Amino acid sequence: MYRPEIKVLDCTIRDGGLINKWQFSDELVRATYKAVCEAGVDYMEIGYKASADMFDPKEFGKWRFCKEEDVREVLDGLELKSKLSCMVDIGRVREEDFLPADQSIFDMIRVACYVKDVDKGIALANHVIDKGYEVTLNLMAVSTNLEKDIDEALAQISASKVPCVYLVDSFGNMYCEDITFLAKKYLQALPGKTVGIHCHNNRQLAFANTIQGIIEGANLLDASVYGIGRGAGNCTLELLLGFLKNPKYNIRPVLKLIEDHFVSLRNQIEWGYIIPMMITGTLNEHPRAAMEWRAGPQKDNYAEFYDKLTMPEIVE
Amino acid sequence: MYRPEIKVLDCTIRDGGLINKWQFSDELVRATYKAVCEAGVDYMEIGYKASADMFDPKEFGKWRFCKEEDVREVLDGLELKSKLSCMVDIGRVREEDFLPADQSIFDMIRVACYVKDVDKGIALANHVIDKGYEVTLNLMAVSTNLEKDIDEALAQISASKVPCVYLVDSFGNMYCEDITFLAKKYLQALPGKTVGIHCHNNRQLAFANTIQGIIEGANLLDASVYGIGRGAGNCTLELLLGFLKNPKYNIRPVLKLIEDHFVSLRNQIEWGYIIPMMITGTLNEHPRAAMEWRAGPQKDNYAEFYDKLTMPEIVE
Numbered sequence: 001m002y003r004p005e006i007k008v009l010d011c012t013i014r015d016g017g018l019i020n021k022w023q024f025s026d027e028l029v030r031a032t033y034k035a036v037c038e039a040g041v042d043y044m045e046i047g048y049k050a051s052a053d054m055f056d057p058k059e060f061g062k063w064r065f066c067k068e069e070d071v072r073e074v075l076d077g078l079e080l081k082s083k084l085s086c087m088v089d090i091g092r093v094r095e096e097d098f099l100p101a102d103q104s105i106f107d108m109i110r111v112a113c114y115v116k117d118v119d120k121g122i123a124l125a126n127h128v129i130d131k132g133y134e135v136t137l138n139l140m141a142v143s144t145n146l147e148k149d150i151d152e153a154l155a156q157i158s159a160s161k162v163p164c165v166y167l168v169d170s171f172g173n174m175y176c177e178d179i180t181f182l183a184k185k186y187l188q189a190l191p192g193k194t195v196g197i198h199c200h201n202n203r204q205l206a207f208a209n210t211i212q213g214i215i216e217g218a219n220l221l222d223a224s225v226y227g228i229g230r231g232a233g234n235c236t237l238e239l240l241l242g243f244l245k246n247p248k249y250n251i252r253p254v255l256k257l258i259e260d261h262f263v264s265l266r267n268q269i270e271w272g273y274i275i276p277m278m279i280t281g282t283l284n285e286h287p288r289a290a291m292e293w294r295a296g297p298q299k300d301n302y303a304e305f306y307d308k309l310t311m312p313e314i315v316e
Numbered sequence: 317m318y319r320p321e322i323k324v325l326d327c328t329i330r331d332g333g334l335i336n337k338w339q340f341s342d343e344l345v346r347a348t349y350k351a352v353c354e355a356g357v358d359y360m361e362i363g364y365k366a367s368a369d370m371f372d373p374k375e376f377g378k379w380r381f382c383k384e385e386d387v388r389e390v391l392d393g394l395e396l397k398s399k400l401s402c403m404v405d406i407g408r409v410r411e412e413d414f415l416p417a418d419q420s421i422f423d424m425i426r427v428a429c430y431v432k433d434v435d436k437g438i439a440l441a442n443h444v445i446d447k448g449y450e451v452t453l454n455l456m457a458v459s460t461n462l463e464k465d466i467d468e469a470l471a472q473i474s475a476s477k478v479p480c481v482y483l484v485d486s487f488g489n490m491y492c493e494d495i496t497f498l499a500k501k502y503l504q505a506l507p508g509k510t511v512g513i514h515c516h517n518n519r520q521l522a523f524a525n526t527i528q529g530i531i532e533g534a535n536l537l538d539a540s541v542y543g544i545g546r547g548a549g550n551c552t553l554e555l556l557l558g559f560l561k562n563p564k565y566n567i568r569p570v571l572k573l574i575e576d577h578f579v580s581l582r583n584q585i586e587w588g589y590i591i592p593m594m595i596t597g598t599l600n601e602h603p604r605a606a607m608e609w610r611a612g613p614q615k616d617n618y619a620e621f622y623d624k625l626t627m628p629e630i631v632e
Contacts, residue, residue: 175559176492176524203555204517208492208524227589238591239519242598243491256619258591263616273543273588275554275574282558300579303572 002245005219007042010237011198011229013063014045014087018230019269022047022061026074028261029063032225033074037081038253039241043108045085046071050092071105083107087138088128090120101132108134110166115145118153125162136196136220138166142182143173143284150182154189164194164220169209172202172232172281176212183216196220199235201227202281204273206235211243225254226262231287232278233271270294275302283309318561321535323358326553327514327545329379330361330403334546335585338363338377342390344577345379348541349390353397354569355557359424361401362387366408387421399423403454404444406436417448424450426482431461434469441478452512452536454482458498459489459600466498470505480510480536485525488518488548488597492528499532512536515551517543518597520589522551527559541570542578547603548594549587586610591618599625 012032013024029046036044047063055064062070066086085108098109109128113121118139125135137157142150157165167182174182179197186195197213197220199206210221223240227233238258241251266272276290279302293305328348329340345362352360363379371380378386382402401424414425425444429437434455441451453473458466473481483498490498495513502511513529513536515522526537539556543549554574557567582588592606595618609621 175527201520203558204520204523204552207520211491236520236589239594242519242594252619252622255591255595255622259616259618273552275571278555278558279571300575302575303568306568306571 003214003219004246005194006214006221006244006246007219008221008223008237008240008244008249009043009045009085009196010036010041010082010224011045011087011222011234012036012224012237014047015224015230015234016228016271017047017061017063019228019271020061021059022063024061024063028265030074030078031257031261033082034078035225035253035257037079039237039250040246040248041082041237041241043083043085045087045108045110047086048092049086049088049097049109051094051097054092066106068099068105075105080105083134085110087112088124089113090117090124093124095127098128098131098133104133106133108136110136110138112138112140114140115142115149115153118156122156122160122162126160129161129163134164135162136164136166136194137162138168138196138198140168141170141286142167143169143171143178150185151189154186158190158193162193164196165190166196166198166220166222167213167218168198169200169206171284171286172200172206172277173284174199174209175205176208179209179212180216183213183218187217194219196222198222200229200232200281201234201273202232202277202287206233207239207243210235210240226258226266228262228265228271231271231290232274232281276305279306279309285309319530319535320562321510322530322537322560322562323535324537324539324553324556324560324565325359325361325401325512326352326357326398326540327361327538327550328352328540328553330363331540331545331550332587333363333377333379335544335587336377337375338379340377340379344581346390346394347573347577349398350394351541351569351573353395355553355566356562356564357398357553357557359399359401361403361424361426363402364408365402365404365413365425367410367413370408382422384415384421391421396421399450401426403428404440405429406433406440409440411443414444414447414449420449422449424452426452426454428454428456430456431458431465431469434472438472438476438478442476445477445479450480451478452480452482452510453478454484454512454514456484457486457602458483459485459487459494466501467505470502474506474509478509480512481506482512482514482536482538483529483534484514485516485522487600487602488516488522488593489600490515490525491521492524495525495528496532499529499534503533510535512538514538516545516548516597517550517589518548518593518603522549523555523559526551526556542574542582544578544581544587547587547606548590548597592621595622595625601625
């Protein structure tokens with residue numbers, strides 16, 4: 001698939017950090033940025049920006065905060081070929097945490113929110129738009145929403161100045177047919193805006209769903225190196241670059257990065273095709289229960305985990 | 317998806333045996349058959365049938381040969397709820413290796429061949445049809461064939477009494493669009509016959525492609541427990557059962573089987589999302605080179621493997 005509008009966003013450090021509280025070495029983050037640039041990837045999302053007093057810096061690594069000076073230090077001396085992005089959650093960041101864009105190392109701010117919080121999401125997006133950033137609004141967990149609520153949220157965003165909205169399969173629950181249905185809905189409801197896609201891999205469908213998003217017209221594509229990300233992880237960057245035909249992309253630096261850093265990282269922290277994550281994806285649930293199960297003593301008792309989720313105590 | 321004609325075939329032991337020369341313990345094979353029956357799966361393919369003098373029984377386990385007495389011994393005392401199948405390669409089995417179907421424990425024989433050998437495949441299929449078996453013809457590696465040769469093979473099969481033909485993505489190279497294209501072609505060329513689908517997972521597309529096959533009309537679906545199979549492996553049985561809505565299927569016995577046997581097996585032998593297998597899939601090549609690389613001292617040198625395959629010496 002070659003369409004000049006298509007852009008790729010690497011979310012390796014931001015989404016991967018959900019596994020290890022963003023405790024990546026500076027060396028790994030720097031190597032990832034270098035490889036992402038060499039691979040021709042358009043954006044790299046290097047973490048979440050959160051107010052420093054809302055999380056304990058002893059517990060969380062620097063990519064939970066994305067302070068300007070930390071990013072500049074780790075990337076010092078590198079040519080900033082790929083644009084830099086950070087994600088913000090509403091309620092976990094303050095307006096004064098953002099420099100004006102022309103003083104910032106960041107090019108893009110991505111605002112994540114649930115459908116129920118879309119007003120707050122738009123308000124925060126407006127603030128960062130006014131500060132001069134490229135902005136996206138990422139509507140999370142829409143596989144759990146009623147269609148009328150999604151429609152209402154899209155109508156509100158359509159009337160706003162937010163230029164880009166993400167279709168997000170937070171729980172790794174969607175089939176290609178769901179992507180088609182929602183991507184058509186988003187594009188129809190948001191004339192003139194860009195639609196992005198971010199898929200989770202609980203059922204080994206993140207890559208297939210991302211391709212389906214491309215076919216339907218999504219032009220901003222999320223992926224991560226070796227698929228790293230919370231739980232089952234994401235669409236892998238190397239698969240996506242192998243699919244896209246745009247000659248600006250090059251898979252080789254990503255292969256080298258996996259070989260140098262991510263094979264050993266995968267032996268330290270866990271992501272990928274893991275049965276409890278597959279089960280929460282199939283059941284359209286947050287991976288929280290699966291992650292707790294995997295941290296416990298019975299982590300490989302899959303049938304018992306399945307029973308726990310499918311035969312809960314009766315609620316009247 | 318619920319369509320009463322849909323049937324599932326488990327190829328765990330047959331395809332998984334390509335990794336370890338069919339050296340599975342009797343206990344694992346018996347447990348797999350039990351779980352497959354409890355899960356409501358229609359067929360289990362327990363191995364390849366090959367003439368005993370063509371392979372060394374010291375090197376290859378009993379599921380390379382599928383002798384009637386071996387199958388009966390390992391499954392002794394179990395109710396044979398799921399039908400039993402074995403695969404044959406042309407040239408590696410003789411006509412006298414097949415008992416008449418009414419004396420055999422096998423219900424189905426699957427004949428695998430390349431497009432160039434379709435005449436031989438049809439001849440062998442005819443022989444086992446005449447002996448009373450259900451029969452499929454599995455056309456391998458069609459992603460490497462010219463369309464005119466596929467068309468000619470399908471026309472020959474259409475004129476034969478072979479009742480079922482498999483669309484096979486041997487190298488894990490196909491996208492959903494390729495599945496759509498070929499499934500439509502097969503169904504159109506083979507009126508009145510069943511089309512099956514067998515996908516490999518080199519690019520994490522085996523499950524998505526199997527779903528696409530179902531959408532297009534494939535009614536016989538291959539999958540394996542935990543995705544075991546040569547190289548990247550297959551569509552996983554647990555994902556497929558989670559997708560199918562037919563109430564006869566039950567995912568839980570498969571989850572228990574994975575927990576009891578396949579997690580530890582995966583620590584002994586390798587399959588799944590492995591970068592060299594992803595590379596051969598992307599390049600539409602047999603996984604042979606990837607398997608050799610993984611068996612060597614530089615198994616995690618992915619960039620070098622990529623270079624080797626994409627920058628070979630110039631051939632004039």
